[in-house]
Amino acid sequence: MPRARPPLVDCDIHNELSPGSLDPYLTRRWREHAATYGGRGDGGASYPKGSRNAARVDAWPPSGHLPGSDLGFMQQQLLDAHDVRFGILNCLTPANREPNPEFAAALCRAVNEWQVAEWLEKEPRLRAGIVVPFEEPELAAAEIDRAAAHPGFVQVLLLVRTDEPLGRRRYRPILEAAVRNGLPVGIHFGGGRGPVTGTGWPSFYIEDHTAMAQAFQAQVTSLVIEGVFERLPQLRVVLIEGGFGWLPSLMWRMDTHWKRLRSEVPHLTKAPSEYVREHFWTTTQPIEEPPDPRQLLAVFDNLGGTGRIMFSTDYPHWDFDDPDRALQVKLSDTDRAAILGGNAMALYGLT
Amino acid sequence: MPRARPPLVDCDIHNELSPGSLDPYLTRRWREHAATYGGRGDGGASYPKGSRNAARVDAWPPSGHLPGSDLGFMQQQLLDAHDVRFGILNCLTPANREPNPEFAAALCRAVNEWQVAEWLEKEPRLRAGIVVPFEEPELAAAEIDRAAAHPGFVQVLLLVRTDEPLGRRRYRPILEAAVRNGLPVGIHFGGGRGPVTGTGWPSFYIEDHTAMAQAFQAQVTSLVIEGVFERLPQLRVVLIEGGFGWLPSLMWRMDTHWKRLRSEVPHLTKAPSEYVREHFWTTTQPIEEPPDPRQLLAVFDNLGGTGRIMFSTDYPHWDFDDPDRALQVKLSDTDRAAILGGNAMALYGLT
Numbered sequence: 001m002p003r004a005r006p007p008l009v010d011c012d013i014h015n016e017l018s019p020g021s022l023d024p025y026l027t028r029r030w031r032e033h034a035a036t037y038g039g040r041g042d043g044g045a046s047y048p049k050g051s052r053n054a055a056r057v058d059a060w061p062p063s064g065h066l067p068g069s070d071l072g073f074m075q076q077q078l079l080d081a082h083d084v085r086f087g088i089l090n091c092l093t094p095a096n097r098e099p100n101p102e103f104a105a106a107l108c109r110a111v112n113e114w115q116v117a118e119w120l121e122k123e124p125r126l127r128a129g130i131v132v133p134f135e136e137p138e139l140a141a142a143e144i145d146r147a148a149a150h151p152g153f154v155q156v157l158l159l160v161r162t163d164e165p166l167g168r169r170r171y172r173p174i175l176e177a178a179v180r181n182g183l184p185v186g187i188h189f190g191g192g193r194g195p196v197t198g199t200g201w202p203s204f205y206i207e208d209h210t211a212m213a214q215a216f217q218a219q220v221t222s223l224v225i226e227g228v229f230e231r232l233p234q235l236r237v238v239l240i241e242g243g244f245g246w247l248p249s250l251m252w253r254m255d256t257h258w259k260r261l262r263s264e265v266p267h268l269t270k271a272p273s274e275y276v277r278e279h280f281w282t283t284t285q286p287i288e289e290p291p292d293p294r295q296l297l298a299v300f301d302n303l304g305g306t307g308r309i310m311f312s313t314d315y316p317h318w319d320f321d322d323p324d325r326a327l328q329v330k331l332s333d334t335d336r337a338a339i340l341g342g343n344a345m346a347l348y349g350l351t
Numbered sequence: 352m353p354r355a356r357p358p359l360v361d362c363d364i365h366n367e368l369s370p371g372s373l374d375p376y377l378t379r380r381w382r383e384h385a386a387t388y389g390g391r392g393d394g395g396a397s398y399p400k401g402s403r404n405a406a407r408v409d410a411w412p413p414s415g416h417l418p419g420s421d422l423g424f425m426q427q428q429l430l431d432a433h434d435v436r437f438g439i440l441n442c443l444t445p446a447n448r449e450p451n452p453e454f455a456a457a458l459c460r461a462v463n464e465w466q467v468a469e470w471l472e473k474e475p476r477l478r479a480g481i482v483v484p485f486e487e488p489e490l491a492a493a494e495i496d497r498a499a500a501h502p503g504f505v506q507v508l509l510l511v512r513t514d515e516p517l518g519r520r521r522y523r524p525i526l527e528a529a530v531r532n533g534l535p536v537g538i539h540f541g542g543g544r545g546p547v548t549g550t551g552w553p554s555f556y557i558e559d560h561t562a563m564a565q566a567f568q569a570q571v572t573s574l575v576i577e578g579v580f581e582r583l584p585q586l587r588v589v590l591i592e593g594g595f596g597w598l599p600s601l602m603w604r605m606d607t608h609w610k611r612l613r614s615e616v617p618h619l620t621k622a623p624s625e626y627v628r629e630h631f632w633t634t635t636q637p638i639e640e641p642p643d644p645r646q647l648l649a650v651f652d653n654l655g656g657t658g659r660i661m662f663s664t665d666y667p668h669w670d671f672d673d674p675d676r677a678l679q680v681k682l683s684d685t686d687r688a689a690i691l692g693g694n695a696m697a698l699y700g701l702t
Contacts, residue, residue, distance in 0.1 A: 033614075033615065160550065161550055163551055165550050167553070167554070194545070194546055194551060197565070198545070198547045199511065199512055199514070199543070200513070202519075202569065202572065203516075203519060203576075206609065207516070207576050209612070210572050210604055211569055214548070214565035214568055215548065217562075218553065218562055221561050222550075222553050225553070225554075225555050225557055226554060243600075246601070246604075252596050252640055253637075253639040254557075254561055255640070256640045257637075258557065261557045261560070263383070263387060264384070264555055264557055265557060266380070286607060287607070288600050289603055289607045290653070291624075295603075295649070295653065298646065298649055302641070302646065319611060
């Protein structure tokens with residue numbers, strides 16, 4: 001006979017929601033919200049639409065694979081349909097933010113080898129950014145030195161929400177490796193472990209998305225004020241998916257402060273705005289569209305012209321810019337050609 | 352005979368630096384840096400010049416008291432010398448960020464009673480902001496209800512770097528109390544316990560100062576996107592010492608995103624930029640000075656004119672704007688009068 005057991009209490013049991021479990025308990029509005037925006041979680045910003053990669057509805061390939069994962073479909077839907085001469089792949093992956101440094105380096109190397117084998121070697125119109133474990137700059141620099149040997153890699157890809165501002169010395173090995181290999185550094189929307197704003201976490205996705213432009217402002221400020229371009233005069237930086245409407249007033253603000261505070265930063269030999277004009281490029285999507293397109297021309301004027309503005313679609317994401325419909329502003333043929341292709345061909349050496 | 356004592360090890364002794372102790376060990380450059388900018392510490396932004404209140408060199412009164420602490424000297428150096436009709440006191444004090452909630456409330460109440468007795472009752476040209484423990488909104492609202500009975504208080508004073516964005520519901524009692532008492536909410540440069548940027552802490556004071564504009568952007572975004580102005584249509588917000596050159600591109604960006612993401616924020620009944628134009632005022636110091644003053648006029652145009660721009664000096668701080676030398680831009684007499692005084696008289700009800 002088994003011994004009589006005393007009453008049992010299990011103090012840790014997990015009930016699990018299945019997909020759709022909550023549907024009967026949510027109003028239609030919140031069901032739609034969940035399907036469209038998903039939960040935002042601790043980390044705030046993720047693309048909406050609840051999908052792993054936030055795609056245009058029509059970007060799911062017939063193969064059933066994820067949007068952006070099927071080269072044949074991308075060739076057809078993007079490269080051929082829009083007559084794209086060259087396209088720069090910026091692979092978004094958690095590999096570059098994996099906290100285990102050696103694993104992060106192995107993952108990034110694998111991503112880059114996969115990019116060579118599955119994309120660059122198969123499609124001559126494509127180029128790519130080197131994915132690096134950017135919070136481990138020595139490992140990142142080693143991966144840049146390794147991967148840059150392949151001519152398909154035309155920039156080093158970082159995310160804008162690094163743990164510290166990119167001008168800080170800890171990141172210098174990445175910037176030095178980029179210069180050593182003749183590559184621009186591309187800083188793309190995303191990343192981040194701390195709050196997205198200087199006043200903590202906001203409530204809405206639209207705020208995360210808006211705040212990301214502030215992280216770009218912080219990076220431009222850091223790279224300029226730290227004197228990075230004095231040490232690395234050949235460094236070129238591309239701001240990707242961060243907009244640029246905010247750039248003129250940032251230049252004014254830095255210059256205004258610098259006039260009074262230059263003794264704090266004696267390593268700067270000229271006004272902050274001059275470093276911006278000489279060392280930064282930006283992509284177009286998403287443009288902060290002013291109500292009057294002429295205001296966009298004023299922004300270009302402040303940036304010293306259109307020579308550093310480069311068109312981008314953000315394919316296959318939901319906020320794709322169609323090259324035939326974006327840029328609703330009157331431009332000379334020369335300026336339009338430069339933005340649509342010439343500037344990128346010059347920067348990335350595309351021929 | 353005392354017992355022989357075993358060898359003693361004191362494992363906690365503190366050696367203390369005196370003022371100037373390190374001078375012999377620092378080069379002249381860093382001695383000057385320390386005297387001018389001081390250490391920046393964990394919290395980043397503080398006014399430079401190493402002094403407790405970052406004053407103009409000539410703002411130390413003959414009384415030997417701190418700059419800004421001597422009414423008679425302020426009357427002479429600011430109000431009389433520059434023929435100031437009305438002046439709004441925004442008292443900067445750690446009282447509103449004291450972590451002990453009850454102590455914070457007691458300190459803020461004391462600051463406000465001191466402002467009444469020592470400033471408002473003694474000088475009819477002065478008005479003041481109500482200092483409140485803003486991270487404890489219920490206590491802050493109670494202080495607003497108490498202090499607002501004195502006609503010398505014309506706004507509620509917050510700092511821009513709150514723990515969470517101000518549109519979040521936790522701060523609603525403050526905003527409601529301001530509206531209930533017919534007072535605008537002034538959001539001033541400063542504050543903050545988390546990193547000043549979405550990419551962590553920068554290295555330099557000039558970066559902290561530049562980044563503060565990003566915190567203002569986050570607050571404008573939060574107040575608009577949370578729908579605060581739908582719930583409190585009479586709420587008026589003044590952005591103080593944050594600049595405003597960044598405001599047009601923020602409006603463009605919010606509007607651009609809102610067109611595609613409005614289902615996330617169905618509580619908004621119009622474009623984000625419309626809330627900005629209706630509910631926000633800004634002060635002038637420090638203006639992000641564009642190289643061409645006409646660019647400043649373009650900023651005004653984007654804001655719907657000059658009707659919400661209000662002059663400020665930031666007396667007695669180091670970056671004081673002289674009313675006879677600031678605003679180097681061609682304005683109509685009407686616009687100049689509005690910025691220099693008319694707008695503030697209308698907003699704050701000054702007669």
